Amino acid sequence: MNEDDVGGQEPTRGMSRRAMLGWLGAAAVGAGLGAGGLEIARRVDPADGSTSRADDTIEFFGPHQAGITTPPPAALVFAAFDVTTGSRSDLSDLLRIWTDAAARMAAGKRLPGAFEIPGQSPVDTGETQGISASRLTVTFGFGPSLFEQHGEDRFGLAANRPGPLRDLPPFPHDDLDPARSGGDLCVQGCAEDSLVAFHAIHDLTKLAKGVAQMRWMQRGFGQASAVGAHQPTPRNLMGFKDGTNNIRDDDIRDLNRHVWVHEGPPWIHGGTFLVARRIRMRIERWDASELSEQESVIGRRKISGAPLGHVREFDSVRLGDVGVDGTPTIPSDAHIRLAAPSRNGGERILRRGYSFADGVDAEGRLDVGLFFLAFQRDPFRQFVPINGGLAVHDALNEYIVHTSSAVFAIPPGIRPGEFIGRGVV
Numbered sequence: 001m002n003e004d005d006v007g008g009q010e011p012t013r014g015m016s017r018r019a020m021l022g023w024l025g026a027a028a029v030g031a032g033l034g035a036g037g038l039e040i041a042r043r044v045d046p047a048d049g050s051t052s053r054a055d056d057t058i059e060f061f062g063p064h065q066a067g068i069t070t071p072p073p074a075a076l077v078f079a080a081f082d083v084t085t086g087s088r089s090d091l092s093d094l095l096r097i098w099t100d101a102a103a104r105m106a107a108g109k110r111l112p113g114a115f116e117i118p119g120q121s122p123v124d125t126g127e128t129q130g131i132s133a134s135r136l137t138v139t140f141g142f143g144p145s146l147f148e149q150h151g152e153d154r155f156g157l158a159a160n161r162p163g164p165l166r167d168l169p170p171f172p173h174d175d176l177d178p179a180r181s182g183g184d185l186c187v188q189g190c191a192e193d194s195l196v197a198f199h200a201i202h203d204l205t206k207l208a209k210g211v212a213q214m215r216w217m218q219r220g221f222g223q224a225s226a227v228g229a230h231q232p233t234p235r236n237l238m239g240f241k242d243g244t245n246n247i248r249d250d251d252i253r254d255l256n257r258h259v260w261v262h263e264g265p266p267w268i269h270g271g272t273f274l275v276a277r278r279i280r281m282r283i284e285r286w287d288a289s290e291l292s293e294q295e296s297v298i299g300r301r302k303i304s305g306a307p308l309g310h311v312r313e314f315d316s317v318r319l320g321d322v323g324v325d326g327t328p329t330i331p332s333d334a335h336i337r338l339a340a341p342s343r344n345g346g347e348r349i350l351r352r353g354y355s356f357a358d359g360v361d362a363e364g365r366l367d368v369g370l371f372f373l374a375f376q377r378d379p380f381r382q383f384v385p386i387n388g389g390l391a392v393h394d395a396l397n398e399y400i401v402h403t404s405s406a407v408f409a410i411p412p413g414i415r416p417g418e419f420i421g422r423g424v425v
C-alpha cells in the first residue's frame, strides 16, 4: 500500500473517488446507514480509541452546527480549502467523509480503518490517541467560489447559492493578503486542547487529498468573545474585555433575528453566514498609548469593562450622555459607539473570534491580533454596513489593519445518517 491509500482498501493515487467510497464502505457511514453503520464501523475497528467523558464532548448532531453558539473553548484552528476536483460526486463524497470523521472526533473516537497494520498508512494520524475529545467542535462552511468562480458554475450549484453569499466589498485601509483570504470550503475546529483542534484539521486535510487542498490556516487562542450566557468575558490582546455586548447562547430571540437564516434556498435554513477577518494589531503603538487614550478609543474602562461614565461592565451603553463640558462621554469615534446597534439600524452580530500570535515581521514587530469571526443572518445587512462605518470613522483604525477576509455559508446541523451540505451537492 502506498501512503496515499486513505481507506486502506486499495492502492490509489491521491484520494480518488474509489478510495473515498472505499472509506465509506469501511466506515459504513453513507446516508441512511445511521446506527447500523456505526455498528459495522465498530467491527472494523473494535477499539475505537474513545477516551471521552460526557462532560468533555459537545454533541455534533443537532438543528444547528456546533461551534456557533457553543461557548468558545481555549483553542481554534481554522482552515479554508480550495476544491481541486471538477467532479460534483467527489465533492459530495468528501462531505460525507468529513461529516463522519468530524462526528467521530467530536465524540473522542479515532477514525476507523488500519491502525495496527504496519503495511498500511493509518487513517487516523494518531496524535490525539489517549487524549479526550476536549470539547471539540468541527464546523463546516461553503464559500461563494464553490457556487460560482469567475462566472463559471463549476459544479452546477449556482442556482443553489444563497443571495448573501457573495464576496465582501473592499473597505478603506484594508491590506488583504489574497493567499490568506477566501476559499471554497472552510472548517473551524475549536477545542480546549490545541492539539485536538489541530488534529481535526490535520485528519480532514489528509482525507481531502485529491479533492480539496488547504488554502490557508489560522490558529487562535484565548477566546476573544463571550458567547455562553454565564461565560466570564475574556480579554483580547489589547487588554480589554471583549464580548460584553455580544449575542449570547440563551438569547433565542436575537439568535433568530440576527443569526439563523430563515430565507433563501431551503438547505441554508437554520444555518448562518460567517465573516472571517484577520485583524492585525499595531500592538507596539497600542502598548505605548496612554490608558485614557485606550479607553477613549474603545469607549469602555480597561479593567472593569464598564462603558465610559459608568462603573460596572454590564451597565447600559448610553450614547447620549455628555460630560460637564458638553462633550459626549463616549467619544464620537469610539469603537462601541460606531458598532452599537442603535447606529446600525438595530443590527447585531454574534462575535466568536480568537486572538492570534504569528511571530514577528522583518522589522521585529509582533504579528498579533484578533481573528475576528462573526456569525450573522445576512452579511450585507450586518457586517458590511457595521464595518463600513468602522473602517472610516473608528478611532481603533490607528491601531489595527485587516489583513485577510473571507465569507462562508454555514449550513444547518444534521441528524445521524445525514451529511453536512445535504441539499447543496
Ligand code: HEM
Pocket: 236, 238, 240, 241, 242, 243, 244, 245, 246, 277, 279, 281, 298, 300, 317, 335, 336, 339, 340, 341, 348, 349, 369, 370, 372, 383, 386, 387, 390, 400
Ligand atoms: C481588532 C479589532 C477589534 C477589537 C480589538 C475590538 C474590540 C472590541 C471591544 C473591546 C468591544 C467592547 C466590549 C463588547 O461589547 O464586546 C467591542 C465591541 C463591539 N465590536 Fe469590536 N473589536 C474589533 C473589531 C470589530 C469589528 C471588525 C467589528 C464589526 C464589523 C466589531 C463589532 C463590535 C460590536 C458590534 C461590538 C458591540 C457594540 C455594542 O453593542 O456595544 N468589532 N469590540
